[in-house]
Amino acid sequence: MSVFVIGYYTILIAASCLAVYFERRRVFMLLFSLTLVSFVAGIIGGVGALRTITTLAAVLSLAAGVSYAFKEFLVQIARPGLARELRTAPLTAAFGMFVIFTYAIAGIFAPWIAPHGQAEVISTSFAPPDANMLLGADQLGRDIFSRIIYGARNTVGLALAATILAFVMGAFAGLLAAVKGGWFDQFMGRFADVIMSVPSLIFALLMLSIFGTNLFVIVVVVAVIYSPRVFRLTRAVAGNVVVMDYIEAAKLRGEGDWYLIRREILPNSTAPLVAEFGLEFCFVFLLIAGLSFLGLGIQPPTADWGSMVRENATLISFGDVTPLIPAAAIALLTVAVNFVVDWMLFRSSGLKG
Structure with missing residues (x-):
């Protein structure tokens, strides 16, 4: 059994015990459910499945953290009445507002954010990603x-x-x-x-x-x-x-x-x-x-x-x-x-x- 697997289950079980000690029932149910799912996935898919679960959990944690920070930012800049409403917003709503804000910024400032023009041909067809093209080129060589x-x-x-x-x-x-x-x-x-x-x-x-x-x-x-x-x-x-x-x-x-x-x-x-x-x-x-x-x-x-x-x-x-x-x-x-x-x-x- 690898060090990663031992550390993975140790962290989950320790976090579950801390949730029980501090009487966080929802957190305990989430963590222990994740432990059981990981146990089954580890038996079926091995270490690769556990690494995938870890990556997904990290992404969800990052999204939750960004959503919470963005909600607090909106609370600080909003008027008192709106701030009270925003404090009651769930993390899902805060995540949605953050995504909408990100899309709005990308759309408004597209000419300054995009490194190339939308119709500018800069490479060959289906060129792979490189330092000049983050996601590669399309069928006409556009970024x-x-x-x-x-x-x-x-x-x-x-x-x-x-x-x-x-x-x-x-x-x-x-x-x-x-x-x-x-x-x-x-x-x-x-x-x-x-x-x-x-x-x-x-x-x-x-x-x-x-x-x-x-x-x-x-x-x-x-x-x-x-x-x-x-x-x-x-x-x-x-x-x-x-x-x-x-x-x-x-x-x-x-x-x-x-x-x-x-x-x-x-x-x-x-x-x-x-x-x-x-x-x-x-x-x-x-x-x-x-x-x-x-x-x-x-x-x-x-x-x-x-x-x-x-x-x-x-x-x-x-x-x-x-x-x-x-x-x-x-x-x-x-x-x-x-x-x-x-x-x-x-x-x-x-x-x-």
């Missing part, structure tokens, strides 16, 4: 690392623009339908049902095949696809608010529809709508990445994570994981946004941990 950095600006920026447009269209229509009622409410509801009945990917492929694949068309088509979802939620939330007594009092005072929406209904519907914005962003982001993968999204030579997966898929046949990096960037942002949305939904539900 993959630089294109991933620019992809944070292009893919995320386009998804954010489409989400904002979808949210504005859907939320405004939902609020107006709740206030107007009658035939307008019925018409908007049936129109939303018709759009939602068509699969989003098929609808997007059809519209982009007809109108082209420039950025404006992509934003409008994606916004039309997802605005009915925002409409349904907004209509449901606003429908619960519009029957309140203070709304009736405002109507008796002679207030117009715009006043009711702006001053009465919208402030009382903000929490679920903000959470819905995060969810809609994930759906839009994944759809745009999928369209780019199919060749109908962001067009070359503009860097885009979806098209990068397609362009470098040949490398997977040779055991190179480089094409998985943009796919991992897509997955990481989606998970991070969902972590933040889950926390916001928990807060808006009124539950206390």
